[in-house]
Amino acid sequence: MKVVKTGTSGTMESSDILVTVEESKDKGIHISLDSPVKKQFGSQIKSVVLETAKKIGVESANITIIDKGALDCVIRARTSTALYRACDSEDYKWEAK
Amino acid sequence: MNYFEITGEPLEGTYLERAKTLLQDDGLTYETPAEHTYCLLDDSGLMIATASLDANVIKYVAVSHHHRGEGLTATLMTHIVRYAMAHGQKHLFLYTKPESVQFFKPFGFYEVQKASKVVLLENKRNGLASFIANVQKETAQYIQEHQEDVTKIHTVGAIVANCNPFTNGHRYLIETAHNRCDLLHVFVVSTDKSTFPRSVRFDLVQKGCADLSHTVVHSTGDYLVSPATFPTYFMKEQSAFHKLALSHELDIKIFVEYFVKNLHINIRFVGSEPLDKTTEAYNRSMAKMLPLSGVELIEIPRKELHRSPISASRVRKLMEEGRVKETKDLVPSTTYRYLISDEAKALFE
Numbered sequence: 114m115k116v117v118k119t120g121t122s123g124t125m126e127s128s129d130i131l132v133t134v135e136e137s138k139d140k141g142i143h144i145s146l147d148s149p150v151k152k153q154f155g156s157q158i159k160s161v162v163l164e165t166a167k168k169i170g171v172e173s174a175n176i177t178i179i180d181k182g183a184l185d186c187v188i189r190a191r192t193s194t195a196l197y198r199a200c201d202s203e204d205y206k207w208e209a210k
Numbered sequence: 211m212n213y214f215e216i217t218g219e220p221l222e223g224t225y226l227e228r229a230k231t232l233l234q235d236d237g238l239t240y241e242t243p244a245e246h247t248y249c250l251l252d253d254s255g256l257m258i259a260t261a262s263l264d265a266n267v268i269k270y271v272a273v274s275h276h277h278r279g280e281g282l283t284a285t286l287m288t289h290i291v292r293y294a295m296a297h298g299q300k301h302l303f304l305y306t307k308p309e310s311v312q313f314f315k316p317f318g319f320y321e322v323q324k325a326s327k328v329v330l331l332e333n334k335r336n337g338l339a340s341f342i343a344n345v346q347k348e349t350a351q352y353i354q355e356h357q358e359d360v361t362k363i364h365t366v367g368a369i370v371a372n373c374n375p376f377t378n379g380h381r382y383l384i385e386t387a388h389n390r391c392d393l394l395h396v397f398v399v400s401t402d403k404s405t406f407p408r409s410v411r412f413d414l415v416q417k418g419c420a421d422l423s424h425t426v427v428h429s430t431g432d433y434l435v436s437p438a439t440f441p442t443y444f445m446k447e448q449s450a451f452h453k454l455a456l457s458h459e460l461d462i463k464i465f466v467e468y469f470v471k472n473l474h475i476n477i478r479f480v481g482s483e484p485l486d487k488t489t490e491a492y493n494r495s496m497a498k499m500l501p502l503s504g505v506e507l508i509e510i511p512r513k514e515l516h517r518s519p520i521s522a523s524r525v526r527k528l529m530e531e532g533r534v535k536e537t538k539d540l541v542p543s544t545t546y547r548y549l550i551s552d553e554a555k556a557l558f559e
Contacts, residue, residue, distance in 0.1 A: 124288040125317050147318045179318040
């Protein structure tokens, strides 16, 4: 899937995360992370985001994240929503049981 | 907790009055109307929090003293940031007093510059530093393309102008400045609060200066504030004059610490301001502060046509009245070509 516009999801409330996905001129996913636990969990947060993008099939994007202590499931949910919005797609691939 | 949300574009009526009261409780004054205001009310209709967005500046943010520590700032900031992004405004600024910086940093805001009573924040890490690095790159590219001799560059000048649109007056200022230095940087104000959109203003300046040697045109990247947007609303100083002086201090400090230092600017050129009091006051502040950092301020008298200064506002007035042909004597041919176009006509309809 291709990013065609800016997609956002989430809030800056405690335990949530604000994800903004934008078009990128280069290949690959570029992540900018702002988090109060960046030192402890920065790489984990980034890998969850990358994993989510891969699963959805987005190969190129600029993703800006403002984390306020979100758990992985929240990161996954907000990131997928932002990605679908950015790709203007409703081809949702929710997790199968 | 369930709150009612209301917004205004701009906020008016009794909601505006209530927001003003809330702001006053924190020593903030609602001065010029903001483009978009967001308010939270409790279930009895009492206004408990408010925040506004004006172009790319977040302002008028306050939370009722009875609702502190509830995370309402997060709600306010989330709304404003998402609203801004949805309207294509990704790069945001925020002015606040030094004591309040801690309330905004958790929302992805970083300090750009601190002056004595006001701090400027932006939602980009190292935004200004990377912008200046880009200006340096643009300059190096220009020098290479035009085969300028770097060893002969001793005097570097700078002009910051809105150019709404680029007139013969601007051209005269730039030409005069260009004759007095070895390299001239022309910064076109990028804040999009003018009749002519920034891409058009920038393009007309570039076209209008293309024939001048050692003159490179850049955008201000929103970092050099247009005098119209000086942040005075949260300052407790009673006199408007004093408030303005504090805002000038911040803008000049940014210019000195980032632009002057990295581009080795020796002279700032400005056109004299016989009519606009705000800009005149700004020129006076620069005349006082710039020499302290080794930068000379040179004021160049305005070019006149039929004994009145050529001004962009005169051109805009003629455009508004549909008298585009009368702008011919006021602007260079490159600008005139644009003014007679359908695109320009559409801006004034």
